[in-house]
Amino acid sequence: MQLRKLRLKKGWSQEQLAQLSGLSVRTVQRIERGQTPSLETLKCLAAVFEIDLDELRQENTMTITQEQIETEQKAIEQVRDIKGFYSHLIKYLVVLVLLFIINFLTNPGYFWAWWVALGWGIGIISHGLNVFEVFNFFGPEWEKKQVEKKLGRKL
Incomplete structure (x- = not known):
């Protein structure tokens, strides 16, 4: 599942996700557009979504057509x-x-x-x-x- 889908599943806006994860809104937008996040960013997101880092990493490597x-x-x-x-x-x-x-x-x-x-x-x-x-x-x-x-x- 992509970051956007995870975020929407929780009913959060990009701003809310950024605030909860400690990331900037711009970083969230970039990741949702397909930019590869750093390991630290993935850790923050995994903690917010309460999922395993490896699971989030695998989902993030999926390509969007x-x-x-x-x-x-x-x-x-x-x-x-x-x-x-x-x-x-x-x-x-x-x-x-x-x-x-x-x-x-x-x-x-x-x-x-x-x-x-x-x-x-x-x-x-x-x-x-x-x-x-x-x-x-x-x-x-x-x-x-x-x-x-x-x-x-x-x-």
């Missing part, structure tokens, strides 16, 4: 995109509630805040469709075709 790294990066990007969408949605709802309150207090006869809700709502829907890949017009296949087209290659 480029495909695994790319798959993990895509998953991380997808989670960040989803987080960004939910953040956008919460901001939308909070601002709209405030606008409707302001609208009601200043001009209760005409609800102009609906226009803001409609315009921004279209943006929210578009963001959601893109993040959750409901309609993936400009997805990886489209990008690949465009790159091939620009390079003058036939598919």
Whole structure:
């Protein structure tokens, strides 16, 4: 098991692992990216995870394929995109509630805040469709075709 998997299994962030082990966050990041740790670093990590040093050493020598790294990066990007969408949605709802309150207090006869809700709502829907890949017009296949087209290659 790799350091990242051990860390996530415990539910720790990189910062928490660094603090518990006495290492820097940068060292933890480097090891998770595949850099070989020193014997002292391995000892610190083995103590924190309460596993044998030899077991940790064997696990650390396992190589990570480029495909695994790319798959993990895509998953991380997808989670960040989803987080960004939910953040956008919460901001939308909070601002709209405030606008409707302001609208009601200043001009209760005409609800102009609906226009803001409609315009921004279209943006929210578009963001959601893109993040959750409901309609993936400009997805990886489209990008690949465009790159091939620009390079003058036939598919």
